[in-house]
Amino acid sequence: MDKQLTLGGLSRQEAERRLQQNGLNEVSETKFNFWKAILIRLWEPSAWILEAALVIEIILGKEIQAGFIVLMLLFAAVNGAIQSGRSSKVLHQLAHELTPQVSVCRSKQWQKMDAKKLVVGDLINLRSSEIVPADVKLVSADLELDESSITGESNSVKRQKGEQAFAGTEVVSGDALAIVTATGINSRSGKTISLVNQNSAPGHLQQLLGKIIGYLAILDAILAVIMIIVAVVRHENLIEMLPFLAMLFIATIPIAMPSSFAVANSVEANVLSKEDVLVSDLSGIQEAANMDVLLVDKTGTITVNRPQVTAFYNLSELTDDEVIRNAVSAADIVNPSVIDQAIINYAADKDDRSLTVQHFQPFDATIGYSVAIVGPDRQSIYLGALKRLMAIDDGQTPIPATVDYNAGRTVAVMRNNRLLGIFVLQDQPRADSTASIQALQERGVKVVMLTGDNRKTAQIIANQVGLNGTVLPFADLNNDTAIDKLAGIAEVVPENKLAMVKQFQRRGYIVGMTGDGVNDAPALKQAEVGIAVANAVDLAKRSAKLVLMTDGLSSIVKILDSGHRVYQRMMTWTITKLSRTAELTMLLTFGYLVFHFMPLTLNAMILVAILNDLVTLVLGTDNTHIRLQPEKWNLSNLSRVAGVFAAGWTIVGAVFATTLVKMGYSAGQVSTGLYVYLIFSAMLTILMTRTTRPFWRSKPSLAVIIAITLNCLLTLLLAALGWGIAQISGVLIVATVVLTIIIAVALTLIWKLINLNRQAE
Numbered sequence: 091m092d093k094q095l096t097l098g099g100l101s102r103q104e105a106e107r108r109l110q111q112n113g114l115n116e117v118s119e120t121k122f123n124f125w126k127a128i129l130i131r132l133w134e135p136s137a138w139i140l141e142a143a144l145v146i147e148i149i150l151g152k153e154i155q156a157g158f159i160v161l162m163l164l165f166a167a168v169n170g171a172i173q174s175g176r177s178s179k180v181l182h183q184l185a186h187e188l189t190p191q192v193s194v195c196r197s198k199q200w201q202k203m204d205a206k207k208l209v210v211g212d213l214i215n216l217r218s219s220e221i222v223p224a225d226v227k228l229v230s231a232d233l234e235l236d237e238s239s240i241t242g243e244s245n246s247v248k249r250q251k252g253e254q255a256f257a258g259t260e261v262v263s264g265d266a267l268a269i270v271t272a273t274g275i276n277s278r279s280g281k282t283i284s285l286v287n288q289n290s291a292p293g294h295l296q297q298l299l300g301k302i303i304g305y306l307a308i309l310d311a312i313l314a315v316i317m318i319i320v321a322v323v324r325h326e327n328l329i330e331m332l333p334f335l336a337m338l339f340i341a342t343i344p345i346a347m348p349s350s351f352a353v354a355n356s357v358e359a360n361v362l363s364k365e366d367v368l369v370s371d372l373s374g375i376q377e378a379a380n381m382d383v384l385l386v387d388k389t390g391t392i393t394v395n396r397p398q399v400t401a402f403y404n405l406s407e408l409t410d411d412e413v414i415r416n417a418v419s420a421a422d423i424v425n426p427s428v429i430d431q432a433i434i435n436y437a438a439d440k441d442d443r444s445l446t447v448q449h450f451q452p453f454d455a456t457i458g459y460s461v462a463i464v465g466p467d468r469q470s471i472y473l474g475a476l477k478r479l480m481a482i483d484d485g486q487t488p489i490p491a492t493v494d495y496n497a498g499r500t501v502a503v504m505r506n507n508r509l510l511g512i513f514v515l516q517d518q519p520r521a522d523s524t525a526s527i528q529a530l531q532e533r534g535v536k537v538v539m540l541t542g543d544n545r546k547t548a549q550i551i552a553n554q555v556g557l558n559g560t561v562l563p564f565a566d567l568n569n570d571t572a573i574d575k576l577a578g579i580a581e582v583v584p585e586n587k588l589a590m591v592k593q594f595q596r597r598g599y600i601v602g603m604t605g606d607g608v609n610d611a612p613a614l615k616q617a618e619v620g621i622a623v624a625n626a627v628d629l630a631k632r633s634a635k636l637v638l639m640t641d642g643l644s645s646i647v648k649i650l651d652s653g654h655r656v657y658q659r660m661m662t663w664t665i666t667k668l669s670r671t672a673e674l675t676m677l678l679t680f681g682y683l684v685f686h687f688m689p690l691t692l693n694a695m696i697l698v699a700i701l702n703d704l705v706t707l708v709l710g711t712d713n714t715h716i717r718l719q720p721e722k723w724n725l726s727n728l729s730r731v732a733g734v735f736a737a738g739w740t741i742v743g744a745v746f747a748t749t750l751v752k753m754g755y756s757a758g759q760v761s762t763g764l765y766v767y768l769i770f771s772a773m774l775t776i777l778m779t780r781t782t783r784p785f786w787r788s789k790p791s792l793a794v795i796i797a798i799t800l801n802c803l804l805t806l807l808l809a810a811l812g813w814g815i816a817q818i819s820g821v822l823i824v825a826t827v828v829l830t831i832i833i834a835v836a837l838t839l840i841w842k843l844i845n846l847n848r849q850a851e
Contacts, residue, residue, distance in 0.1 A: 099195030099213035108209035115208045115224055115273035127171035137163060146332055165700045172707065190628045192223045193425050200424055212270040215425050217452060219607070221628040222259045225277040226268035228252065233264040260629065265452045298723055306671055310338060313679045320683060334688050334695070338678060354659050357710040358652035365648045366639040374635025376660065377618040378653030381535060382720040383573065383594050384602040384619075384646070385587070388541035388548070391604050391623050391643060392527075392555055393517040395428055399436035400498060401514035405487050411440050413511040417503040419445040420462040420473035422452050429453075429501060430460075432515050433473070445471075455584065455607075459504075469506055476500040476512060483509045496546045523555045526643035531556075533650055534719040535602070539578030540587065548580040564590075569597065587613035600720065602646070604638075605630050621646065657721050658714045661728075662780040663706055668732035670702060670772045673739045677764065680744050687757045689747050693814045694765040701801045702772050708793035712780060715788075734844065735778070738837045739771045746829065758816030762809050766818075766826045769805045773798045774834040784838055 100108075131137060141163065148156050190205045193215040200215070205223030208214070216222060216233060232250045237259045246262045249255050255268065257277040314335050321328055355372035362369055369375060389395050404410050418437045421430040430453075449463040459474025472479055479502045480489075487509040493500070498516035502509055527537050539557055541548045549561040559577035564586050567579055579590065584607060591613045594601045603610075603617035606626040611633035614620035622634035624641050631637050638645050674690075681689025690698070746767060750760045774785070776798065781788035790798070808815055809823055 098198035100197075100209070100211050102196045105196055105209050105212065108211065109207060112209060113274060114206045115277075116206045124171055128167045131167035131171060132163065137167070142332075142336065146329060161696065161700070165703070190221050190223055190631075192220070208270050208273055210270050210273060214268055214270060215265070216255070216261050216268055217265040217425060218261055218263050218454075219611075219627040219629040220261050221632075222255050222257055222261065224257045224270045224274075225272035226255050227271050228255060228266050228268050230268075231264060231266035233266050234262040236260040236262050298725055298728065301725065302668060302729070306668070306675075309672075310675060313675060314338065317679060317682055324686070331688075333692050334678070338675065338695075354656050354663075354710040358656050362636075362648060362652055365645060367645050367649060368637040368639060369635070370631065370637060371620075371635035374619050375649070375652050376656045377600065377635070378602070378649045379657035379721040380600040380723065381602045381619045381650070381653070383536045383538065383599040384530060384604070385538050385540055385590060385594075385613075385617075386604050386643065387606065387610075387623070388539050388543070388551060388578075389517060390428075390606055390625055390641070392519055392523045392539060392551065394520050394641070395517060395625070397428055397432045397499065397515035397517040399432055399513050400516045401494070402436070403490060403493055403512040403514075404510070405489070405512065406508070406510045408510060410511075413503060414440050415445055416464075416471050416505055416510055417473055417513070419447055419464050420450075420460050420471045420503065422450070422460060425452070427453060429499075429515065433501070433513065436513070472502075472504040474501065476502040479504045479509060482507055495544065496550075498547065499543065519551060519555050520642050522642050522644055526647070527556050529647050530643065530650075532718065533647065535650070536573055536576075538573075538576055540582050540590070541578065541580055542582055543580055545580040548578050552577040567593070569593070573597075573599070584610060588616055591616045604643075604646075605634070619649070621649070651716055654716050654721065655714045658780070659709050659712050662712065662776060663709050664728065665732045665735065665779040666702075666772065666775045668728075669735035669739065669775055670768070672732070672736035673743060673771070674698065674768065676736075676740045677743050677747065677768075680740075681747055681764075684748070685751055685757075685760075689757075689760055689764055690768075691758065691761045691815060694761050697805075697808070697814070698765060698768050698772075701769055701805065704801060705773070705776060705794065705797045708791070708797045709776075711793045712791045713789060713794075715781065731779070731841070734841055735775055735837060738833060738840070739775070742829070742833050743767055743771070746826075755818075755822075756816065759818050759822075762812075762816045762818045763822055763826055765815060766805055766809050766823060767830060769801060770827055770830040771833070773801060774830060778834060778838055778841075784842070785834070 144156055144160065144163070191202050192205045192208065193200055194203055194208065195201075195213040195215075205221075208224050213229075214223070214226065216226070222235070228249060228251050230251065232248055233255060234246050234248050235255055236246050237256065251266070254271065257272075317331065317335070318328065321331055355369075355375050358375050359369040359372060362375070386392060402410065402414075404413050406413060408416075414433075414437045417433050421433050423430075423434070426434065445462075445464040446466075447462050447464055448468055451461040453460040453474060457474075458478030459472045462471045462473075463469070464471055472482070483504060484507075486507075489509075489512075493512060494514065498514045501513045501515060503511050503513075530537050537557060539548065539552055539555075539561070541551070543551075545561050545563050552559075552561050557577040559575045561578040561580050562571065562576065563581045564579050564583075565581065567590070573594075582590075587603070587605065587610060591601050591603055595616075595618075600619070601617045602619035602621060603613050604621045604623055605611070605614045606623045607630060610626075611629045614622060614630060614633040614635075619636070620634040622631045622637045624638050626634070626637070636649060674695075678688060678690060681687070743764065747760055747764050750763050755763070776794075777785040777788075777790065780790065789795075806823060806827075807813070809818055810820060811817065
């Protein structure tokens, strides 16, 4: 990039005038349409099943049952629309907070600002790993771009000086000045880049639930086949059975699961945004509850990332001021790194006469240095890693024995392949690093520091911040390395980070990773909890699941808290859903085979489905107890918990229904009694599964209390008055409620006893 480019950018006054005239560099998003969301949910496979059942009921002349199916259809659609609207609102708010930053020249001064404030005519700097924030014309150099966001082609393309580059594309390599030619809706992509991935891959818990739901669907199919075969053998009406079978599948398949997970995560995403943590992938929140290893970059996260020159060694015959001027000429003054800034600051008190720079090539991590062409004789000056420049010098320049390589980072300056000098830079730990690391360790998270420094330097920093254990060079890390004795990994180059994340994952750990650079992006994407730090480049933010807006590690504890809250609320929803689904399925099959009639009417089945799902609207607000250790998901454990409750409720329910039949109650009264039993058992299961303590000793949130109370009161009212279902006596209602409470207490004690026995083993 030519530092002598005479373009000075727009004046601040002109830029402000254009911003007022043309508006922000963004496109107004389509607002969420509640009624459209309802119509969409009335035209999807799950709705088709109910709509087919509705047609059958109308043909059979059962208007009341048809009315209840309409009620179920509307409830499912409205419920889904409400939850989608809640999550959409939060995600859109977060998207606006994740606007990329861009380096802009205004009134001949370079500054960082939000990309949405760009106007046509702005002079901006584009470099590797950044997102092109608007349509631009390249005016100083060529760039290699990834245009897959607008063309779908994965191969990068080269745009030459004078050509156009388009908003939303990514700079793969190069460094260039560019003039903004179109913004907002007038740009080719029609929008500024959003870092929020609203269609992220499901987390481990959702994948686990998907398997369980698949098993339940298979069970439903088997039971449905059995019931159809029995109906054929008994010469019973198959047409009248079809609505029941449709409701059986609707009750089993968790239609609300995706939106329930989205709402639970988005509620916590909103909480985190107020704590200066932005969420770009909702699955990262729930994964945080399980994280047991956190790989942390030293520079900028554990340390303040404001290194200062603490020692300077002149290796040449030039004066110190002359060597320093050479170093400053190879520093990037347009978009300086922390190393560039340290050299520039060090030179501020020296002779600041600058050399005439003919051409400048910014620092490139693949070669390890920047290059400046200076003077009329076009001599080359290099500024970068000492090891890389020593290889070019090829040992021609002797290095004094007094150079202390363990005192900090060593940066060298070279002119025409001869080393001129060495700078030693030191970075200090942040004031809050020790306390933050201790807090993470107390939560059962193993913190491992990553650094490119040598082992001795890294060990000093690790000891200062309370990371107990040994620092190993990356080359010595293997599958036999004891993680609990590892304080950090030294001599790490960016490409090592992805390998480390994968190695820890293969060993069964749930890995968190912090990063800030373009080379960190693959590791951030691979980690279950990828965290981009405050000064991260755009690509790192796009690859991470969470973005810290403040420096340091203290915010990560807040991420853990949110993860535990989401995990516990979703576990409550999951176990309750699985146990009551199994309970309903088995009772219907048992009743049909033994009693020769469906023990639950279609209206009662619809009421059970609606009232149970009402609670899921408010579970995201429930009170939780933050555990101090990582959570563990386990298919067998989840199945065991749900199985205990399902078995208990099903056995008692079967005995209860059989008793009612033997006592001479009609089929409708048996259905109503079983309906009351199913609702109260489901509500009590929610209370039991939301805590590890006895349910009567843990208070739910007010919203959950209100939802459960309204469900129970409505159930009692319908059963007592016979609205839509057969009327039963107050004595039977009270007996049913008392029975469910007794069984709930018994199941709580049984489950506590099982847990105690497992712990004793």
